[in-house]
Structure formats: structure tokens, C-alpha cells
Amino acid sequence: MSNIVEINNLVKSYENGHIKALNGIDLTIEEGEFVSIIGPSGSGKSTLLNMLGALDSPDSGSINVAGYDLSSSKDLNKFRAQKIGFVFQLHNLIPNLSVVENVEIPMFTSKMSNSEMRSKALTLLEGVGLKEKASQKPSKLSGGERQRVAIARALANNPSVILADEPTGSLDSKTSSKILKQLIDLHKKENVTLIIVTHDMNVAKLADRVIEVLDGKLVNAGDKSLENKIVVE
Amino acid sequence: MSFLKFILKNPFRRKNSAILAIFGICIGIIVIVALGGITSGLVSTFEDTIHAGGADFSISGKETGNSAYGTNTISANWTNIIANVSGVEEVYPIYVVLTSIGDDYMNTLIGINPNGTSMADLGIVEGRIFTDNASEVIIGKVYAKDKNLSVGDSIKIKGENFKVVGIYETGNSNMAGAVFTSITKVGDLMDDKDSISNLYVKVKKGEDPKTVADRIDKLYGENITTVSSVMEMQQMATMLNSLQAASWGISLLAIVVGGLGIINTMLMSVFERTREIGVLKAVGWSNRKILTMIVGESLVITILSAIIGSVIGVAACLLLCPMIGLTPVFNVETFVQAFGIAIIVGIIGGLYPASKAVKLPPTEALRYE
Numbered sequence: 001m002s003n004i005v006e007i008n009n010l011v012k013s014y015e016n017g018h019i020k021a022l023n024g025i026d027l028t029i030e031e032g033e034f035v036s037i038i039g040p041s042g043s044g045k046s047t048l049l050n051m052l053g054a055l056d057s058p059d060s061g062s063i064n065v066a067g068y069d070l071s072s073s074k075d076l077n078k079f080r081a082q083k084i085g086f087v088f089q090l091h092n093l094i095p096n097l098s099v100v101e102n103v104e105i106p107m108f109t110s111k112m113s114n115s116e117m118r119s120k121a122l123t124l125l126e127g128v129g130l131k132e133k134a135s136q137k138p139s140k141l142s143g144g145e146r147q148r149v150a151i152a153r154a155l156a157n158n159p160s161v162i163l164a165d166e167p168t169g170s171l172d173s174k175t176s177s178k179i180l181k182q183l184i185d186l187h188k189k190e191n192v193t194l195i196i197v198t199h200d201m202n203v204a205k206l207a208d209r210v211i212e213v214l215d216g217k218l219v220n221a222g223d224k225s226l227e228n229k230i231v232v233e
Numbered sequence: 234m235s236f237l238k239f240i241l242k243n244p245f246r247r248k249n250s251a252i253l254a255i256f257g258i259c260i261g262i263i264v265i266v267a268l269g270g271i272t273s274g275l276v277s278t279f280e281d282t283i284h285a286g287g288a289d290f291s292i293s294g295k296e297t298g299n300s301a302y303g304t305n306t307i308s309a310n311w312t313n314i315i316a317n318v319s320g321v322e323e324v325y326p327i328y329v330v331l332t333s334i335g336d337d338y339m340n341t342l343i344g345i346n347p348n349g350t351s352m353a354d355l356g357i358v359e360g361r362i363f364t365d366n367a368s369e370v371i372i373g374k375v376y377a378k379d380k381n382l383s384v385g386d387s388i389k390i391k392g393e394n395f396k397v398v399g400i401y402e403t404g405n406s407n408m409a410g411a412v413f414t415s416i417t418k419v420g421d422l423m424d425d426k427d428s429i430s431n432l433y434v435k436v437k438k439g440e441d442p443k444t445v446a447d448r449i450d451k452l453y454g455e456n457i458t459t460v461s462s463v464m465e466m467q468q469m470a471t472m473l474n475s476l477q478a479a480s481w482g483i484s485l486l487a488i489v490v491g492g493l494g495i496i497n498t499m500l501m502s503v504f505e506r507t508r509e510i511g512v513l514k515a516v517g518w519s520n521r522k523i524l525t526m527i528v529g530e531s532l533v534i535t536i537l538s539a540i541i542g543s544v545i546g547v548a549a550c551l552l553l554c555p556m557i558g559l560t561p562v563f564n565v566e567t568f569v570q571a572f573g574i575a576i577i578v579g580i581i582g583g584l585y586p587a588s589k590a591v592k593l594p595p596t597e598a599l600r601y602e
Contacts, residue, residue, distance in 0.1 A: 055515060055595040081517020088599065092512045096246045101234045106516035114235050157517070 004160060004193050005029035005052065010061035012047055012216075021047040023216035024061070029209075031160075034187055034194045036207035041199075044216040046165060049197045053084050053163045066160040081109035085154030085192075087183070089166035091146040093138040099149050100125060100134035106156040124152040128182055144175035151182060161193040162186075168203060180206060236522075240529035247505070250498050255538045257494035258578060261487020262542025262571050263549065265480060269567030270550040272476045277562045288325070288352045288433035289442035290459050292449065306428035307457060315432055318452065320445040322437045325349030326429040328419045332391050334412055335380060341411040342390060344419025350401075352433040353408065360384035360399030366417040371399035375409040388412070391422050434459075484574050488581070491535070491574075495582030499531050503586045510590050511598025520591040527590055531583025532576065539575035543568060 010025040021044045029035050039045040050056040051063055054076040063070045066083040073079065085106075093102045103121035112120070125131045128148040130141075138146055147167065154162055164183065168176035180203060187194040196203065204210050212220040244251050292315060294307035309326060316324045328344035345353060347362045355371070363369035370390070372382060377400050382388065386397045395414065403409055420426035436445045446459040503510070513523060550561040 050596050053515065055599070077514075077517050077519045079517075080515060084515075084517075086512075086515045088512075090508075092508055092599075094509055094512075096242055097234075097239075101239075104234050105239075105513070108236055108239075108522070109517045109519075117234070153516070 002031055003028045004031040004033075004066055005195075006062075006064040007051075008062045010048075010051065010063055011059045012044075012051065012056065013059055020216045022051070022058070025213075025216070025218055027211065027218060027221055029193060029195065032187075032191045032193055034184065034206075034208045035196070035211060036204040036209075037195065037197045037211045037213060038199070038201070038204045039213035043213045045197045045213045047216075048213060049163050049165055049195065052161070052195060053086060054079050077109070081106065081157055083160045085157070085159035085162045087147070087150050087154045087162060087164040087167045089169040091138070091143075091150040093146055093149055093153075095138055098135050098137060099130060099141070102138065102149055103152045103156055106153060110157060121152070121156070124155055125149070127155075127186070128152045142175075143171055144178060147171060147175075147179050148182060151179070151186070155186065155190070155192075158190075159192060161195060164194070164196045166198055167196065168198075168200065176200075176203070236526075237529075240526055241533055243502075243526070244530045244533045247498075247502060250501060251534055254494045254498040254534050255541065258487070258491035258535055258538035258575065259542040259545065261483065261491050262539050262575060263546040264483045265487065265571045265574065266543050266546025266563070266567055267550045267561075268476065268480045268483065269570065270547065270561035270563050271554065271559065272473065272480060273562035273564050273567065274554065274559050275476070276473060277560070289436045290434055290446050292432040292434060292457050292459055293430070295456060295458055306425075306430055309427050309429050311432060311457060312429065314453070315434060315449065318445070318449055320436050320440040320448065321434055322440075323349075323352075323435045325352045325433045326416060327353065327431050327433065328416050328423075328428065329430040330419060330423055332422070334390050335382075335388050342419060342422075343408070343411050343413050344416035345413060346416055349433060350413070352435065353413075354403050355401040355408070355413065356403065357399045358402050360397070363398055363414055365415045366421075367415065368393065368395045368418065369398045370395045370412050370414045371401050372397055372412050373409045374400055374402050376412065379410070390414075393422065480570075484570065487574055488578055491538070491578040492582045495531055495534060495578060496585055498534065499527060499583055499586035500589065502530070503527065503590045507593065507598050507601035510593060511595050511601065514593075514595040514598065524584075524587040524591055527587035528580060528583035531586075532579035535575040535579035535582070536572070539572045542575075543571055546571075 005028060007025055007027040010022050011020070012022040013020045025048065037045045037048060047056065051058055051070070052065055054065070054068075054070050058071050061071070066079070068079045068083065070076065070079070094105065097105075100118065100121045103124055104117045107117045107120065122131055122134060125134050128151055130145060130148055130152070133141060133145065138149065141149065162183070167183065168179050171179060183194060183196075184206065186192065196207065198204050210220065211218060292311070294305055306328075312324050312326045315321060325346050325348075327349075330342050330344075331339050332342050334340040334342060343353070347365055350362055357371065358374060360371070363371055370388060372388075377383065382397055384397055384400060387394050388397055389395070390412070401413070416429070434445070436442050449457070449459055510523060547563060550563075554561045
């Protein structure tokens, strides 16, 4: 399989270089892989995820995702619209829009007609088991349901990579399991590369590979199992 | 859902704030529309008086001053003299007298050539025009209603019976309550065929009425005067210019006040939706799209304000202007001005908050609590 992510000596610092969030990261991720990124708070894992999604730019080094060189590419909006699907810890749904309209939001960047957008959004909602709640407002949904809408929204533009930042961080354990199952099913069904940042070891160990970040460096980048490893925090 | 529908939905998420912004801009628009209606109404009344209906200007004797038709007279010979002045197309004499009409001891009787009624801005709404030298009259709609007269009825003028053959409407309030017959008949009644009150003058196509009036003033200014004299035109023009300047002044004020209001509303909206803007960036929305969204939302508020403000402005004008004897006139320019200002305010008011939103780094926007 080819690599969908290739990172070489990635450096990112804040506050005029006083805080090194990423300090020489080297990483490759294969297409269709499920990877979890773990590490204590402030270790740089979210910064790494932001770099992968082109929400932040590196100070030095190279980062190539789905064929885009993110350290030099100018068309990052197009990259995010076409290649990346984000799932955040908080669902971040727009409250005055219905569930189906929320799923349509990323499709505004495509050339789809209104009816095509509606049809696709309903199919995606069906995939996460919420088609019957398509016309409801997010406020009428439970926390787990809202996160499932956010997953449907992340899949709206057929992304190559789903980046999930603590997707179950604000959910109870039962709902968390459901959401994770849904994400993993989609990853397998659509062969989408899934990268999850998490504190939760139970979530991390579901991945094909676990990457540990500590003080802006990778301390473990390739093991398939967590045995004899990592004690986070 | 279309992008347009998305833009239309957003401004009303904070209803109170949106209503306040609409209220602020509405006040400016109401004033612009109302002042526009009043100014155009004054222009219309001014034109009715000065241009004497379909005529370009009127001529009266020196002693009659600026009155459109006084009861003082000039010689009927002036009709031919003025007709020969270069640039004059048609001249119609009118003879205005105050005499007993029906049960009124004194009312206005106006004599005019039957072909010249258009000069006096008369439109027949019922019946026909009187024939020359016949005992026939046409009466104003207002007069007919007051006296309960209709076509076919008889009316006594200076003891002689006249038949009402037509009812007219006019934009000139001075003539709405008068009675018209042929000038020959008025001469008979007054036993004076050599006098007239005024002359209505229409200039040839392509001629400037002011130039022709100046020409007449230069030739015969010692004896007669053109009512639409330059001075009077200038005085009226100065007054209208002042009104127009006031209208633009208020427009400018509306832009500043409305602009500040909309900037405040949109800034609040952007701050409250910081995380949402972060999500829009994360899903690939370009800065241009986010800018269009926020300016679009601002425009929704201001255009809605323009619609509401225009309706209230027109309604207020129609309700209040008759109380001061003015008929407001609303023309397209007034509404173009109102909507133009609303659009300018919408764009200016939306651009600053939009630029703030565009400059937000997505990672910071997504972390915003």
C-alpha cells in the first residue's frame, strides 16, 4: 500500500520559539490505515492533527498528505474540502440548521446541485442511523446522536482521511463505544484512513497502530500492539 | 439547502439584535423616503403653478404680480403679439372673473378657448368639452361633488342659464373648484371682449422655455411679465436644492448611524460564532465564501430595513402630508436612493466583521469557548 501521510522532521513552535509543540516529527501512514495518536496534555498530539488537516502550518520540515505538500501548497481550502473530514470533540453543529442541512455544509464547496446535496446528506445520515431525524434541529438530539451527525458531515465530500480529535471525549462510555464502532465501520467500508487523537487507552488500542507523542516528539511510531508500552499521564 | 438560504437564515439567530439593527436603519430610510415624497410633491405643485398645466409658462399684466391668474386684465391684443415672438408655438388667452355662480355669490369663472383646455391641465373625466360661444360649462370634480351637480344639469351664471356638459379633474388645486366656459362667452357675460387675464404659452419643440420667456421679458417687460420668471425659478430651485441637500445629509447620517449599528450586530454575531467559523474553515470553506456569507447576512438586514422603512415612510407621508395641504409624490429615484443607501450600509457594515472572521486562524477559532 502507498503512504497517504509522509512527514519529515516537522517542527512547530509557539510564542517566538519558546514552546516547541512539535520538535522534529518523522511519520508515515499508509492509505486505509487506522492510527491513534496518544500522549499527555500539551504533548503536541493535537498540533500534529492540525498539521495533518492543514489547519496550521509548520515552521520547518515537510508534510505531505493525500498528494498535497502542505508546507508549500497554497490551495489548502481545496485540500480540506476534498481530502479531509474532521470530527471534533464537540460536535460543532450549527444550531439554527436542521440535521440534514448541517451535513450539507461541507458540500457548499463542491459543484453539486441542491437536490444532489440533499440526496447525499440523507444517504450519509442513513449510514449513521439518523435519517429519520434529518429535519430536526441539533438541540433535539442526544450527545451521541449529534456526534453521529458530525461523522456524517465529515464524510460529506468523500474524504481520503478522517481526522478525529477526541471524538468520544464528551460522551459516556456506552455512547462512546457506539460512535467508535460507527467510525471504524465507515473506515473499513469506505477504506478511509482514520486518525484519532485520544487520551483514552481503550479507544487507542482499537487502532491498527498507536503513535505516542511526548514533548513534541514521537516516542513510539509503529507498534501494532500496546503491550509493554505507554502509560499515558 | 442553497448558500442563499443559509445566508437568509443566519441573521435571525439573534432576533433582538437583528430587530434593533433593523429599527436603526429603518429610521434613516423612513426619513429619506418621506423627505423624497415631500420634495417631489413640492416640485409637482411648483410645476403645476409655474407651468400652468400643459403650458410652458404664463404671461400676465405687470399689475397682476405673480398670481397665475389674477382678476386684473391686459389687452386681448397681446395674444397676437406674443404668438409672433420667435420660439412660441401656441398662445391661449384665459379670462378669469369672479362672479355669481349658482348659489355662490362669488366664484371663479374661467374662460378659455375649447382647444386650450389641455394648457390648463384639465382632464375630462365625464362628458365633453364645452363648444365655443355656447352656454355650456365644465366644472371641477370637487365643485360637482360640493354642489351635487352632474352632466346635464343647469347652473346659473350671472343670471344666465348654462348647461353642465363635462366634469374635469386637475392636478392644480387652484382650479379644482372653478367653472370653465369659452373665453368668448366670458367676454359676452362681462361685456368686455378686449380684455384677458393671462396668456398660456407653449414653446416650439426643442426651444428652452426659459430662453423664450427671457426673450418676451426683454421685448415687452415694461408692460407684461412672464410668471415663470428666472428669479422665481431660481428661488424655487434654491428651496428644492436645500431640501435635496437635507435629504442627502440625512442619508449620510443614516449611513453612519446605520453602519455603526450593523457593524456592532455583525461583530457580535461573528464573535458568538467564532467556533462555527472555525468549522466552516475546517470543512474547506474559502475566505471569500466566509466573507460573502457575513456581508450577505449584513445585506439581508439592511435590505429588509429598506423594505420596511419604505413602506412606513410612504404610509406616514400619505397620512400626514394632506394635513398640511401637500400631495406627496413618490418617484423611482427616492426608492433607488433608499435602497442604494441600505446596500452601501450593508456592505460597509458587513465588511469589517467579515474581515475579522476571515483573519481568524482556524485552530484558534476551533478552540474558542
